[in-house]
Amino acid sequence: MKSFFKPWLLAVLCINVLSIFAVPIAQAHGEKALEPFIRMRTIQWYDVQWSTQKFNVNDEVSVSGKFHVAEDWPISVPKPEASFLNISTPGPVLIRTERYLNGKPWTNSVSLEPGGDYEFKVVMKGRLPGHYHIHPFFNLKDAGQVMGPGVWLDIGGDPADFSNTIQTINGEMIDMESFGFANGVFWHLFWGALAAAWLLWWVRRPLFISRYRMLDAGLEHELITAQDKTIAKAVLVGVPVLVLALNAVTANSYPDAIPLQAGLDRILPLPAQVNAGMVNVDTLKAEYNVAQRAMLLQFSIDNRSQGAVRIGQFSSSNVHFMNADLASVNSKPGKDDVSNNGLSLSDNTPIAPGEQRTVTVEVRDAAWESEKLDGLIKDADSRLGGLLFLYDDVMGKRYISSISAAVIPKFN
Known part of the structure; x- marks a missing residue:
């Protein structure tokens, strides 16, 4: 029997040791955990x-x-x-x-x-x-x-x-790294010792079977002695009195203490931009091609501004897909959350002032899979959201539109 188990124990030990070195250290904070x-x-x-x-x-x-x-x-x-x-x-x-x-x-x-x-x-x-x-x-x-x-x-x-x-x-200088540390440790130990003493007082005597036999024999009144009742009364009265007394001492020592805040701030959003509504974007269609890892978006863009505009980038869930033909908004290569070549347009010419145009935008990148955004087609709420950035290079303006649309999956 001994010789049979030894190889298995050795194998399990080796697997555990190898797993320690094989598993990479986690470097993320759950940013891909939410749907x-x-x-x-x-x-x-x-x-x-x-x-x-x-x-x-x-x-x-x-x-x-x-x-x-x-x-x-x-x-x-x-x-x-x-x-x-x-x-x-x-x-x-x-x-x-x-x-x-x-x-x-x-x-x-x-x-x-x-x-x-x-x-x-x-x-x-x-x-x-x-x-x-x-x-x-x-x-x-x-x-x-x-x-x-x-x-x-x-x-x-x-x-x-x-x-x-x-x-x-009151003008006192204190070190937040150590202030109150010893006091906190002392009271943790004090209340822990008091709780342990109370528990040990009851478990020091025989439990379960002996107490069951006494209950079965009708001797339940003998399970709690007069000394037990006296100690319970002392604890019942002593603990609240001690807490109230120490609270009074603390309040007297620190009369100007500010309590932890539990309010809810109400801060209004930023004022609407002067050029808000100058370029209106309506999302007509959103299709995701699973095999090609590509999102196909169709927008109706109404340019009511004074200058011609071009689509510069599409951002969704911290991933920025850039228009490579628009050098003025191209980000530094190699940045993790930027795809400099992931966005292409059916018509990349500037949209003139007063023009309304339907533009098809293809966002093709492995980031849809690596960022777990392709799971969108499996969600109960299969809708896409993001920000579309349009730029007027001549006047130096940027227009941002929050877009949303139901996503239709395609598997070929």
Whole structure:
């Protein structure tokens, strides 16, 4: 029997050891976990940029940009009546020091309006050296996290140099890294010891079978002794009195403490742009070719502006498909979330002022599969969403249209 199990145990041990080295380290934050229709048709990010991607411990870094709250909000997703913008990091590698929405300081959750555009900025400070993948993201109540575009940040320096000192209301300087740590550890140990003592008091005597026999014999009144009742009364009275007394001492020691905020901010969207409505885009059709990994979009574009416009890019779920023939909007090659050659048009000539044209746009790229956006055709809500960017090179203007359409799958 012993010789039979030994080879199997050795094989299992080898498999476990090899799996440790074979499985790659996770470098993502679940940005592809949500269904495609949620990522495409809720928060539509654009113009997101970082002040720098290389800095040292204690140096500040900021991320800023804009996002559009889609008009065609999915019916199965709760409305964004309580949302919170944060930064997704692999641990406490940064600390957030400031946050702004439409130029206003912002600390609480916020109610967003579908159809509105917002401008955000988050300021952080480097805490732990390393190479990290970072995202801004919106946490939507009852829906989950909608990730923004991610970048790699390189934080240099010595972690021992990090400082997080602030000044309190009464002028005292405190180190947030260690303030109250010893006090917190003490009270955790105190309440843990009290709970353990209470538990041990009851389990020190025989359990289950012995107590069952006493109950069966009608001796249940002997299971709890007078001493048990006395200790229970002492705990029942002593714990609330201790909590209230310590709360009074703490309130007296820190009379100017500000409680944690639980309000809901209401910040209006950015004012409508002066050129809003100058270029109207109506989505006529959306087809996804599974074999070719290509999305075929048909738009009716009505140019009411004073200059000729051209389609420059289509953005959906943080993936930007660029018009390679429009050099002025072409992004740097090699960027993960940009496809410089993924967008082609049936008619790439400028759309003249006053002209209304139907344009077929093909977005062909492996990103549909690698970003798990092709799963859209398997969703119960199979609708595409995104932002279409049109440019007037002569006048230097940009027109952004949020588009949406039901997707028809094609398998040949």
